[in-house]
Structure formats: C-alpha cells, structure tokens
Amino acid sequence: MATHETSEKTSAGTSKIQPANGKLGIMVVGLGAVATTLIAGVEAVRKGLAKPIGSVTQMGTVRLGKRTESRTPLMKDFVPLADLNDVVFTGWDIFPGNMFEAASTAKVLDKDLLQSIRPFLESIKPMPAVFDQFYVKRLHGTNVKQGKNKRELADQLRADIREFKKKTERQVMIWCGSTEIFLEPSAVHQSLAAFEKGLESNDPGIAPSQIYAYAALSEGVPFANGAPNLTVDLPVMQELSKKNNAPICGKDFKTGQTLIKTVLAPAFKARMLGVSGWYSTNILGNRDGEVLDDPESFKTKEESKLGVLDYILQPELYPDLYKDIYHKVRINYYPPRGDNKEGWDNIDIFGWLGYPMQIKVDFLCRDSILAAPIALDIVLLLDLAKRTEELRGIGIQEWLSFFFKSPMTPEGLYPEHDLFIQSMKLKNTLRHIQGEELITHLGLEYYD
Ligand SMILES: NC(=O)c1ccc[n+]([C@@H]2O[C@H](COP(=O)([O-])OP(=O)(O)OC[C@H]3O[C@@H](n4cnc5c(N)ncnc54)[C@H](O)[C@@H]3O)[C@@H](O)[C@H]2O)c1
Numbered sequence: 517m518a519t520h521e522t523s524e525k526t527s528a529g530t531s532k533i534q535p536a537n538g539k540l541g542i543m544v545v546g547l548g549a550v551a552t553t554l555i556a557g558v559e560a561v562r563k564g565l566a567k568p569i570g571s572v573t574q575m576g577t578v579r580l581g582k583r584t585e586s587r588t589p590l591m592k593d594f595v596p597l598a599d600l601n602d603v604v605f606t607g608w609d610i611f612p613g614n615m616f617e618a619a620s621t622a623k624v625l626d627k628d629l630l631q632s633i634r635p636f637l638e639s640i641k642p643m644p645a646v647f648d649q650f651y652v653k654r655l656h657g658t659n660v661k662q663g664k665n666k667r668e669l670a671d672q673l674r675a676d677i678r679e680f681k682k683k684t685e686r687q688v689m690i691w692c693g694s695t696e697i698f699l700e701p702s703a704v705h706q707s708l709a710a711f712e713k714g715l716e717s718n719d720p721g722i723a724p725s726q727i728y729a730y731a732a733l734s735e736g737v738p739f740a741n742g743a744p745n746l747t748v749d750l751p752v753m754q755e756l757s758k759k760n761n762a763p764i765c766g767k768d769f770k771t772g773q774t775l776i777k778t779v780l781a782p783a784f785k786a787r788m789l790g791v792s793g794w795y796s797t798n799i800l801g802n803r804d805g806e807v808l809d810d811p812e813s814f815k816t817k818e819e820s821k822l823g824v825l826d827y828i829l830q831p832e833l834y835p836d837l838y839k840d841i842y843h844k845v846r847i848n849y850y851p852p853r854g855d856n857k858e859g860w861d862n863i864d865i866f867g868w869l870g871y872p873m874q875i876k877v878d879f880l881c882r883d884s885i886l887a888a889p890i891a892l893d894i895v896l897l898l899d900l901a902k903r904t905e906e907l908r909g910i911g912i913q914e915w916l917s918f919f920f921k922s923p924m925t926p927e928g929l930y931p932e933h934d935l936f937i938q939s940m941k942l943k944n945t946l947r948h949i950q951g952e953e954l955i956t957h958l959g960l961e962y963y964d
Contacts, residue, residue, distance in 0.1 A: 534903040540598035541684030544607035546693025552619035553888040555605050559633045570889035573896050597896045609642035610657025624855045624884045651696040651723045653810045667715035673731035688895045689732040690740040696723045697812035705750040733762045738898040741766030744816045754911045761908040763901040768921035771886035773859035781828040782934040790837040793864040799850040800857040809849035821845045827933045857883045890919045915945035
C-alpha cells in the first residue's frame with residue numbers, strides 16, 4: 517500500500533506522530549442514510565467502482581512552502597492517515613437490518629451499486645442500541661439494549677467497544693444517529709463525578725448520545741458528533757476527553773444550506789455589503805426529515821443553523837450593516853423528495869447608499885452524498901489527532917471546525933464559521949504538526 521509507506525516515512529520526520537499501522541475500527545452510532553452512504557461509499561472506492569469525491573482527505577492537497585516550489589502533496593500522503601483498505605466498520609442502530617437492508621431503505625445509492633457490494637454490506641449488522649424514545653419522539657425500534665439504569669447501559673457499550681478493540685488496532689466513534697430533543701447543559705454535566713452519579717440515578721439530562729460519548733471517551737476512543745445534540749459539547753466530556761487522550765469534535769455536519777451560507781456570508785462581510793434578511797427553507801423526505809418534523813428535535817437543529825450568521829457577520833462590530841437581520845430557518849418534511857433535499861434561500865442585501873438587492877439560491881442537493889465524505893474525513897483526521905502527541909490531550913479539536921455547522925470551542929472562545937478561515941486552520945494545523953512553515957498568504961517575498 518503506497519499511502520501507508522509514504523505515511524510512515526513522513527511521520528518518521530517528526531517522530532511526534534505515530535504511524536497508522538494496522539486496522540482502524542470505525543464505530544458508527546446510527547446506521548441510517550449518512551452512515552450507509554459512508555460505509556457503502558468506502559467499499560465502492562476500495563473496489564475501484566467510484567471516486568471519493570467530496571472527501572478532502574482523499575482528494576485534497578496541501579500546499580507546502582512558496583508558490584514557486586510546486587510542492588502540493590495530497591493530504592493523505594502529507595500526513596499519516598489510515599489507508600481506506602485498513603478501515604473496518606461496526607455500529608449500533610435501533611433497527612436490526614444489516615447494512616444492505618438499511619442502505620436499501622435509505623434509497624440514497626443506486627440499487628446496482630448496492631448489489632455489487634452486497635455481501636460486504638450484509639456482513640455488517642447493527643449491535644443493539646442504547647435508545648430512549650423520550651429523546652427522539654418519532655422513532656420506534658426493537659434492537660435496543662436493556663438495563664437497570666443508564667450506568668448499566670454505558671457498561672454494555674463499553675463491553676461492545678472492548679470486543680471491537682480485539683479486532684482492530686485503533687478505534688474512532690462517530691454519531692450519525694438522529695437529532696435528539698433540545699437539551700441544555702445542567703448540573704449533571706459539569707463534572708465526571710456528577711455525570712457518573714447521574715448515570716446511576718437515570719438523570720433525564722443524560723440523553724443516549726451522551727451515554728455513547730461517555731463510553732467511548734472512557735475507553736480512550738475519540739468521538740465525533742455529526743448531529744446538533746449537545747453530546748460532547750459539555751464540560752464533563754471535555755474533562756474525560758483530556759483525561760483519557762481521546763480527542764472530540766462536533767457538532768452537526770456542515771453540508772447543504774449551511775455550507776452555502778458560510779460561503780456567501782463572509783463574502784458580504786468582506787465587501788461591506790449589508791444584510792437585512794435571510795430566509796432559509798428546506799423540503800426533505802428522508803427519516804432525518806421525519807425526525808426533524810418533531811418540534812423538539814427541530815429546536816436542536818434550529819439553534820445549530822441559526823448561530824452561523826451572527827458569528828460570521830459580527831453585528832456588534834458592524835451595526836450599520838447587520839444589526840437588524842431577520843434570520844429564519846425552516847425544515848419541512850416532504851416524503852416524495854426522500855434524501856434529495858431542496859434548500860431555498862432568499863437573501864435581502866443592501867449596497868452603496870443603502871440600495872436594496874436580492875439573491876435567491878435554490879440548492880437541489882443530496883443530503884447524504886454531501887455528508888458521507890465529511891464523515892469519512894472527520895474519522896480519519898480524529899484518528900490522526902489521537903496519534904499526534906500535540907493534539908491527543910487537548911480535548912476539542914477546533915481545527916476540524918471546517919466540517920461542522922456549530923463548531924465546538926472551549927468556554928469563552930467564539931467559534932470560527934467562515935469556511936475559508938476554517939480550511940486554512942485545518943491545513944495550517946497539518947503543516948504545523950508536520951513541522952512545515954505555516955502559510956500566511958502575505959506574498960511579499962515574491963517581490964524582493
Ligand atoms: N445528511 C446531512 O446532510 C446531515 C447534515 C448534518 C447533520 N446530519 C445529522 O446526521 C444524523 C444522521 O442523519 P441521517 O440522514 O443518516 O438520518 P437517518 O434517520 O437516516 O439515520 C439516523 C439513524 O440513527 C438511528 N438512531 C437514532 N437514535 C439512535 C440511538 N440512540 N442509537 C443508535 N441508533 C440510533 C436511527 O434508527 C437511524 O437509523 C442526523 O442527526 C442528522 O440531523 C445530517
């Protein structure tokens with residue numbers, strides 16, 4: 517495997533990054549549309565049936581040194597990432613169907629493609645999940661663990677993880693499960709001691725996603741959150757993450773409408789154009805859309821989608837341009853569209869002397885096609901973080917904010933939402949850990 521050899525060579529240079537030897541086990545919570553598109557996609561790429569389009573780790577490059585040096589290795593050759601051939605999947609779901617059945621239900625990928633990798637997909641069967649309908653009202657599943665309290669359920673997950681550790685050298689867990697109801701941090705989330713007491717007493721502030729995160733981090737396994745749930749965005753998880761050198765990141769994959777928003781909004785700000793209103797609406801017919809049709813789950817998503825503009829446009833710094841924006845986000849469950857979401861944006865902007873203009877965006881996207889490569893990049897980079905001396909013990913991996921709608925940051929630090937700043941942060945972090953010069957884009961050196 518060429519990539520592997522390159523990786524080991526590269527890491528030897530710094531000796532601060534352990535090489536990606538052996539199997540990387542990816543533990544996916546929630547084997548629905550995104551997860552099956554990820555798993556089937558990786559297998560299709562491995563078999564040479566398709567290309568990993570949309571994956572920054574597989575297709576992206578990192579420029580090194582001056583523009584005149586022509587050094588732009590692929591990201592996967594520049595840093596020692598796990599090779600896709602070394603990736604092994606497992607996961608949990610409340611529905612017992614194997615990955616072929618789940619992918620067929622999700623209807624994201626063509627039947628022909630699924631048939632061509634059918635035995636592989638059939639070999640992955642969901643482990644029984646930790647689930648409570650109180651937290652996701654629209655779902656009813658049977659493949660569910662039983663236990664006296666939340667601590668027992670956490671112990672069962674830890675046993676699943678230990679079992680998987682016997683088959684793989686390294687592990688990463690990623691939440692691709694449904695969006696849970698809106699919860700706010702409470703006393704139970706403030707410390708490990710309080711959280712463990714809460715597991716014993718079945719504290720209602722502890723949602724299933726938190727039990728998975730607790731189990732992963734307790735086992736030293738990095739955890740990524742693809743949904744807008746609190747999950748690891750809590751002091752207890754940050755404590756556990758640092759204590760056990762298990763990196764965390766989240767939350768909520770940045771895919772369709774928010775991706776476009778975080779491209780357009782920085783452009784308006786960079787050119788000092790005002791925004792008076794931004795109306796975003798979606799029609800979506802997959803199971804995610806059905807879950808988000810419940811007002812309590814939608815509230816969690818809404819918070820995640822709304823935060824973006826305020827942080828990018830900084831109305832307190834530019835009150836004349838952005839103080840009174842009317843920002844509205846809607847998601848409408850509309851079954852005929854399935855996973856092929858349509859996202860409309862109407863943006864009211866204003867220019868020189870306050871003259872108004874409008875922009876309309878109609879993004880006919882495919883939700884899981886956009887999310888799957890992001891999920892792949894996140895797990896590969898989290899595994900890298902775990903193997904990197906400088907990153908493994910810091911808890912939140914802010915350099916991965918590029919992939920998220922609501923990037924996690926430590927208390928008191930505002931998140932960076934601008935996609936291009938996030939992209940630079942990601943690549944500069946990779947340059948930094950590999951001992952390469954950071955790129956500032958100053959460029960004066962070319963004019964000496
Ligand atoms: N597709 C995107 O573009 C995108 C973007 C951002 C965020 N997300 C989020 O990613 C998540 C997955 O999206 P999806 O389209 O795959 O949804 P989906 O409904 O197809 O899949 C979610 C799966 O999670 C399972 N699940 C729910 N609770 C669980 C639990 N406690 N344990 C184990 N399994 C559980 C469900 O049974 C379901 O199979 C959602 O939260 C969604 O909001 C998706």
